[in-house]
Amino acid sequence: MVFQNISTNTKLYVRKGNINIEVKKKATGDRIRRSLGLEDTLSNQALALSIQNLIEKDLSINAFDASLDKYIDKCIKVTETPDDLINLTSLWHKYIEFKRKYWSPTTYANSGLVFAKRFSKLKNQDLRFPQKIQQELFENFSLDAVKRSCIQIKAAINWGLQERIISNVKWTIPNKAFEQLLKRQKEENDINPFSNQERDRIIEAFKTDCFAREKGRHSQYYFAIHFWFLTGCRTGELLGLQWQDIKAGYLTFCRVRSQTNVGEVTKNSLKQQHSRKFPINQQLSNLLVSIPKSKDYVFVNKVGKPISFSSLITCWKRVLSCLQIEYKRPYQCRHTFITDCLKTGKLSPSEVAKLVGTSPAMIYKHYLGAPENIDVPEL
Structure with missing residues (x-):
């Protein structure tokens, strides 16, 4: 994979089949390069983006850990959650790894990885409490983005239940609730032809x-x-x-x-x-x-x-x-x-x-x- 790096402080890149990260000199005074110990797979690409996001956040508040252990340990721990307590980010990684063979490259990039990065930012990860996840989404994203996120989460949960990766998890937020809020006016309002x-x-x-x-x-x-x-x-x-x-x-x-x-x-x-x-x-x-x-x-x-x-x-x-x-x-x-x-x-x-x-x-x-x-x- 070739990462499209839009950050000015960090960069992800692949070397010899493994994902690496670079923290640029202008951000800390010293250029820091380190392998993340992750092979270049779909789920690991999403995980690498999560690590990059954590580093960027700490750089912005002057809380950066130059060893990078803090970020790598925290994100990799997500994927080690026991199956009966699997969290949102871990389930999504498994789901998009499965969907990769069915999705087009565009869908993989614009849905799989984009939602992986979005879900990794959430503090509420426990799928047993969907209302908490929804509330955090509402606090950080637009209504349309929340709707699309919930649709994706529900699809991943249904897949996880079918594959017996998770159990006793039910996504209780109906799509109709969003349709009532959005009133399906976005497309109509966006049609504004030129004279x-x-x-x-x-x-x-x-x-x-x-x-x-x-x-x-x-x-x-x-x-x-x-x-x-x-x-x-x-x-x-x-x-x-x-x-x-x-x-x-x-x-x-x-x-x-x-x-x-x-x-x-x-x-x-x-x-x-x-x-x-x-x-x-x-x-x-x-x-x-x-x-x-x-x-x-x-x-x-x-x-x-x-x-x-x-x-x-x-x-x-x-x-x-x-x-x-x-x-x-x-x-x-x-x-x-x-x-x-x-x-x-x-x-x-x-x-x-x-x-x-x-x-x-x-x-x-x-x-x-x-x-x-x-x-x-x-x-």
């Missing part, structure tokens, strides 16, 4: 570099932004598109490229389907033929490497700010495309859903407008 005028101004700003601090800084993303507005594809589909996917009359979305907490991951399938064909109209054709050809990926930066979404976001924020347009995520390009297609009246919701790889139910629920925006026919 046609805003769309055109954004595209032009990227094309001309008019707000860039240096030439080529924004224009390197012009083709990607324009393509996004013309196809309504998902972020990973945009980043993963290669020239071999473009044929006469259509292109095929068949892979997703995304950045996770363990580095870049490419998956050769889409979110809800294996692949999706997208017809190329004249407008899209004109854009594609104007893009300089690269070796593999369609959208590359000014030095010829596949574009980075994090760098694109930086430019996106500046462009919208300079244009004095309300900030919206780049994903709103997808919502804008869907909304514009429906406005033309030339495509049914089912046809639009097929174009963008979602369900007709999602189109009807989120994109056809609230009742006040619907013209009632005279009968």
